[in-house]
Each structure stands twice: as structure tokens, then as C-alpha cells.
Amino acid sequence: MASTTIRWGVLGAAAIATGRMIPALQQAPSARLLALASRDPTRGREVARALAIPKLHPSYEALLADPEIDAVYVPLPNQLHFEWSLRALQAGKHVLCEKPLCTSAQQVARLCAERDRSGRHIEEALAYRNHPQWAKLDQLVAAGTVGEPRAVHITLAKQFLDPADVRNDPAAGGGALYDLGCYAISACNQVFKGPPLRVVAALDHDPRFGIDRLSSALLDYGGRHAAFTVATQAGSNAWGTHQQFSLLASQGWLRLNFGFAHARPTACQLEVGDQSSVGAFPTQTHHFEPADHYLLQAERFSRLLLGQPVASWPIEDALHTLHTIEALFASARHGGWQPVAG
Numbered sequence: 001m002a003s004t005t006i007r008w009g010v011l012g013a014a015a016i017a018t019g020r021m022i023p024a025l026q027q028a029p030s031a032r033l034l035a036l037a038s039r040d041p042t043r044g045r046e047v048a049r050a051l052a053i054p055k056l057h058p059s060y061e062a063l064l065a066d067p068e069i070d071a072v073y074v075p076l077p078n079q080l081h082f083e084w085s086l087r088a089l090q091a092g093k094h095v096l097c098e099k100p101l102c103t104s105a106q107q108v109a110r111l112c113a114e115r116d117r118s119g120r121h122i123e124e125a126l127a128y129r130n131h132p133q134w135a136k137l138d139q140l141v142a143a144g145t146v147g148e149p150r151a152v153h154i155t156l157a158k159q160f161l162d163p164a165d166v167r168n169d170p171a172a173g174g175g176a177l178y179d180l181g182c183y184a185i186s187a188c189n190q191v192f193k194g195p196p197l198r199v200v201a202a203l204d205h206d207p208r209f210g211i212d213r214l215s216s217a218l219l220d221y222g223g224r225h226a227a228f229t230v231a232t233q234a235g236s237n238a239w240g241t242h243q244q245f246s247l248l249a250s251q252g253w254l255r256l257n258f259g260f261a262h263a264r265p266t267a268c269q270l271e272v273g274d275q276s277s278v279g280a281f282p283t284q285t286h287h288f289e290p291a292d293h294y295l296l297q298a299e300r301f302s303r304l305l306l307g308q309p310v311a312s313w314p315i316e317d318a319l320h321t322l323h324t325i326e327a328l329f330a331s332a333r334h335g336g337w338q339p340v341a342g
Contacts, residue, residue: 007070009037031298035054071302077172081097081173086114096125097125153248155229156184156241163208179232201329215229240261270285270286272284272286327340
């Protein structure tokens with residue numbers, strides 16, 4: 001592209017869009033937010049006016065047909081991610097789609113094929129990956145600072161009790177594994193540079209909503225392990241999820257105290273324990289100032305489309321995540337270990 005900015009459109013006025021990604025797109029130097037599409041005319045007008053969005057389209061189809069749009073952000077409910085990401089690629093748009101990218105591995109495979117056919121770029125919007133603490137963690141692991149990774153432990157939890165919340169609707173791809181598990185699985189796969197071989201899970205379902213509200217998993221990476229618990233009715237009810245991440249390695253450990261989604265930019269730490277560390281007391285601590293990783297995501301993705309050398313994550317990562325989630329659901333249904341398709 002000859003332009004120095006990427007022209008963006010947003011499908012829908014979800015809270016994640018209005019509260020985080022639209023402001024991020026408006027602040028990112030390499031992005032220009034040009035248009036919003038809403039199926040609710042009143043809501044669309046309110047958001048476009050309040051957030052000073054230049055163009056308002058009456059339908060998603062109209063936005064995808066807009067020749068001025070280069071890239072589309074998809075913040076729709078989980079069950080709509082596949083359809084509108086596919087249609088955006090077919091319309092010749094680049095796509096940044098909220099997590100989880102899809103609700104089945106088969107859908108992700110279809111998006112991979114359409115990406116290859118269209119020549120357009122698509123990513124799953126796991127904003128946490130853009131935070132500098134993860135680049136530092138990767139650097140420490142690659143340098144062998146704490147030896148070889150042996151095990152990962154993750155907890156993510158929050159109180160999602162509103163019956164109208166789509167995260168409490170099984171038909172909308174709700175539940176702990178889809179909403180929070182994708183963070184945990186993607187982080188484990190990032191550490192171990194690939195998907196697990198087999199998994200086993202224990203799931204507790206809410207009797208009213210029917211979603212998994214407490215899900216615990218053990219992932220076998222072949223001589224290396226990961227364990228996580230994700231919950232939608234546990235922990236605090238504050239503005240951010242409860243989060244824990246730790247990596248046990250052959251000669252020490254690493255720990256993040258706010259490793260995943262920051263609903264508000266917050267200072268955080270990466271703690272390092274080496275062979276001399278006692279208990280959970282770190283030998284050294286890396287401090288990070290508050291960083292808006294939605295802004296970092298918007299800028300990085302736009303720069304990527306402009307041909308600049310920045311990080312990117314292929315949606316094959318999402319394919320591994322969905323294969324793992326499907327295996328975890330199968331394990332909970334049938335009992336015992338389940339292989340992860342690959």
C-alpha cells in the first residue's frame with residue numbers, strides 16, 4: 001500500500017469496540033478509523049457521534065463493500081466471528097477478529113484457506129500478546145536465563161453473573177474455555193512453541209446457563225506440562241480478571257502478576273527466580289509502566305499491513321487453540337486423556 005495509514009472499519013458497537021479498540025484505532029499513528037457499521041440505527045448514530053467516527057454504514061455488508069476500507073475489526077459475539085471474518089476476507093479486507101477467532105477448528109481451517117486464496121491478512125485479537133512483558137518473557141526463555149521450560153501454571157477468573165451476558169449463552173460460544181481458556185492455551189503454546197499432544201479436563205457447568213463456569217485442564221507437551229484453571233463465577237468482581245501466570249524451568253522460574261487482558265493500562269511486573277531463589281521470592285524483577293495493549297495492537301497490525309517489520313501471529317495458532325478446546329470438552333464428556341488433533 002502506498003498510503004502511510006491503514007483505513008479501518010468496525011463491525012458493530014460492542015463494548016470491547018467502543019471502550020477499547022475504537023479509541024485505540026483513533027490514537028494509533030498508522031491507523032485511521034474511517035467507518036462504523038451497526039444493525040441498530042439508533043445505537044450506531046449515538047456511537048458514531050460520540051466517538052467522532054466519520055462514516056456510519058447501515059449494515060455490515062455496506063461497510064465491507066466500501067472501497068475506502070482496508071481493514072476490518074470484528075468485535076461481534078463469538079458465534080458470528082467466523083461468518084463475518086470470512087465475508088470480510090472475501091470482500092478483500094484484512095481482518096482483526098476478537099478472540100476466540102472461531103468456535104470450532106473446522107471454521108478456523110476454512111479461514112486459513114480463504115486467507116491463502118484472498119492474499120489478505122487475518123489475526124486473532126489476543127491483545128495481551130502485544131504487551132512488552134511478553135516480548136521480555138520470550139527473550140528470557142530464549143536466552144536460557146532460567147533453563148529449559150518444564151511446566152506452566154495459569155489461573156484466570158472473574159464474576160460474570162449477568163444472564164444477558166453473551167458469555168453465559170452456550171449458543172453464542174459462551175463459557176470459561178472459550179472466553180478465558182483461549183488466553184491460557186495460547187500462552188502455553190507460546191512457551192512450548194506448539195500445541196499439546198494430549199489433554200485431560202474437569203468441567204463444572206452452571207445449571208441455569210449451561211456454560212462451563214469452572215474448567216481445569218492438564219496439557220501434556222511431551223515431557224513438559226501445563227495446567228490451568230479458568231472460571232466465570234469465581235475470584236473478584238473488580239474491573240479486571242484475576243490472573244496468575246508462572247513458568248517453572250530447569251534452573252529457575254518466571255512469574256507475571258498481570259499477564260493477560262488489562263481492562264485498564266496498569267503497571268505490572270515480570271519476576272525471575274534463579275537457582276539461588278528461595279520460596280516465591282524473586283531474584284530480580286522487571287517493571288513495566290502502564291501500557292495500552294489495544295493501542296499497541298492497533299498500531300502493530302496497521303504497520304504490518306503497511307509492510308513494516310513487526311511481529312505477527314498466524315491464525316494457525318487459533319487452530320491449535322480450538323483443537324485443544326475441542327479435546328478438553330471431549331475429555332470432560334468421556335473421561336480420561338484425549339489426543340489433540342494436529
